[in-house]
Amino acid sequence: MRKATKWFLLTIGCVVGLVGLIIIIFIVEMTPSTGKEEEVKEKASAYLESQFSGQMEIYDTLYDNMGNFNGFEYAAKVTNTTNGVDFLVYEQKDTGEMVDTYAVSFFEEKLNNLIIDDIKTRFSEAEMIVSSYSGTDIDSEYVGEVALPNIQDLNVSPTISIWLNRGRKANDEKKINELIDILKSEVELPHASIKVEYQGGNENDGILIREY
Structure with missing residues (x-):
């Protein structure tokens, strides 16, 4: 009886540990990388400077952790301070080129x-x-x-x-x-x-x- 109880508790412990590990992995995958966010901001800033005349402002980043977008994982959120149009600037996965959705x-x-x-x-x-x-x-x-x-x-x-x-x-x-x-x-x-x-x-x- 004690042996059965021991194995039961051990099994429960393994299941709980596995569930906990899955939750931790999920949280890590859903959490954006600060380094990659800063990287896309820097690249977007250089892109905006070369492609626009100063009216564009980066206000946030977008982390596509659910795979909703085909072209990128990280993008800079940008607004046109003149007309209020919000758009994205990102490095295209296939080509490595910076593009915008303005x-x-x-x-x-x-x-x-x-x-x-x-x-x-x-x-x-x-x-x-x-x-x-x-x-x-x-x-x-x-x-x-x-x-x-x-x-x-x-x-x-x-x-x-x-x-x-x-x-x-x-x-x-x-x-x-x-x-x-x-x-x-x-x-x-x-x-x-x-x-x-x-x-x-x-x-x-x-x-x-x-x-x-």
């Missing part, structure tokens, strides 16, 4: 400001609204401080994502078609897509997508 962030904020009121009027329960130019040619075509064209002159298709904490309703398609018409006739975008994702409804609601 143009993408600029156009995303511009589009969001142009359409968000119309979206909220039709989907007042929207939990999150995101205008995205990610995955287009903008980030490679406009690097550093260059003259950016009007948003209407971009020959790319942004995606406007709307998250709703409810199921699909019968008039949702009508509302999306109205937003598409606004993007075409009022905002005058040549291409765009709208994606509505339902959360909290039934599994058949899926995602509603319209594009032109």
